[in-house]
Amino acid sequence: MTADIKAKSEMLNFETLPLDHILKSRGWMYNFLAKYFYKEPDFKALEKLMENNLFQTLKELGEDHEGIKILADFIHKSPKLSDEEKLSIKRQYETLFYGPGHLPAPPWESVYRSDERIILDEHTLAVREFYRKWGVKLSEEDKQPDDHIGLELEFISILNKRTIEALEESDIEKAKEILNGQKTFLEKHLLIWIDEFCGMLKDNVNIDLYKGMALFTPYYLKMDRHILEELITQIDEFQK
Template sequence: MTTTKDSIHIQLYPFLLARKNFYQILHTLFLEPAKDNFLFDEGLVRNFDELKEVHEGGRILADAFEHLTSNEKVNIEREEYWRLFVGPGVLVAPPWESYYRSKEHLLFEEWTLQVRELYHQFGLQSIQENNEPEDHLLLEFEFMIFLIELSLQALDIEKIQELISKQIDLLQEHLTIWIPEFCKRVMDHTTSRLYLGAAMVLEDFLNFDLTSLLEIKEAVENV
C-alpha cells in the first residue's frame, strides 16, 4: 500500500531529477570549451532547442551551438573563456563568490569559509582546499548537484525535507546573492553568443529554482 509520504516522494522524483539535469547543464556550460567536451554533445544541443521556444537566452544558446562546428570556432570560445574567467590579466567576470561580496573584491574571504564548512558538513573537501577558493561557481554547482542526488536517494520524506532546506539555504545565502552580478558582468563584457546565452539562462534559472523549492517545501510540510 502506498502511503501519502511515499506518494509525495514519487511525485518529487521527476522534479528533483529535472533540477539535477539542469544544474549539470549549467555546470557544463561554464567548463572550459573543448572539442571533446559539450560543444559537440547533441543531447545538450537538444536541450536548448527546447528552451529557445520560451527563453531568449535559450534561443541565443541554440544559435551558438548551431554554429560551433569546427575546432577553430571552439578555440575562439576557449580564448573567450580564459579572458572572462581565468586570465592572465584582469578578469571581467571572476567566478568566485567572495570577489562579489567583499568590498575590496578579495578572495578567500568569509564566504569561502562558509561554503567550505557546508561541504565539510557532508564529508566533502576540495582537492585544492587552501590553494584555490572553494566558492568557485563550478564547485557551488557541484555541491547543489550533490544535494539533489542525496534527495533522489533519500528513503524518507523527513530527510528530503532537510535536504531541500539545505538547497534553499544554498540559493538564498550564496548563489542568488552573487551570481546575478557575475551574470551581468558576463553579459556586459562578451560578444560570445555562447556566454551571453549561458549567463542569461543562469540568472533566470536560479530565481525560478528558488521559487519552485520554496513552494515544494511548503507543500511537503503541509502533508
C-alpha cells in the same frame, strides 16, 4: 522580473508532473552550468547534449527567455563548429575565468561580497563550512577556491542527487532537509552575487555559449528558489 519568475515556477504542475522528473531536470541544469563555468568547453560532451537538450525542450514548450533560446541553438549547432570557432570559445573561457591578467568577470563569490574585491576571505570560508556541514567534497581538478561559481553550482547538483536518493529510499524527512539545505545555500550565497557576476559576464562576452549562460543563470536560480519552496510545501502537505 521576480513576479514573472515566481509565476513561471508555479506553472509547473506539481500534482501531475513527477517529482523525479523535476529533480532530474534540476540536476541536468546544474550539471551543465557547473561544468561550463568551471572548465573550458568539452565539445564532444556538448554534441552528446543534443540527445537530451533540455534548453531545446523548453524552447519548444514556448519558453521565450533569451538565454534559453541562445543556449538551445548553441548546443544544436555545436557539432558543426569549425576548429577556428572552437579555438575562439576556448580563448574566451581563458579570458573570462582563467587569465593571465585581469579577469572581467571574476568567478568567485568573495570578490562581489568584500569591500576590497578580494578572493579567499570570510565569505570563502563560509562556503567551505557549508560544504563541510553537508559532507560534500568537490572537484579536485584544477582546484579553485571553494566559492568559485562552478563549485557552488556543483554543490547544489550534489545535494539534488542526494534528494533523489532519499526519495528512492522513501526517506521523506531527509529529502525535505536536503531541499531546505539547497534553498538556504541559494539564499545565503549564490543569489546574493549572481546578478552582479552575470551582469559583468554579459558585458564582456561575444560567444553565444557564455552570453546564454550569463542571461540564463540568474533567471534560473531565482526560479529554482521558488521551485524548491513548492517542493518543500508539497512534502509538508504529504506529511500531514
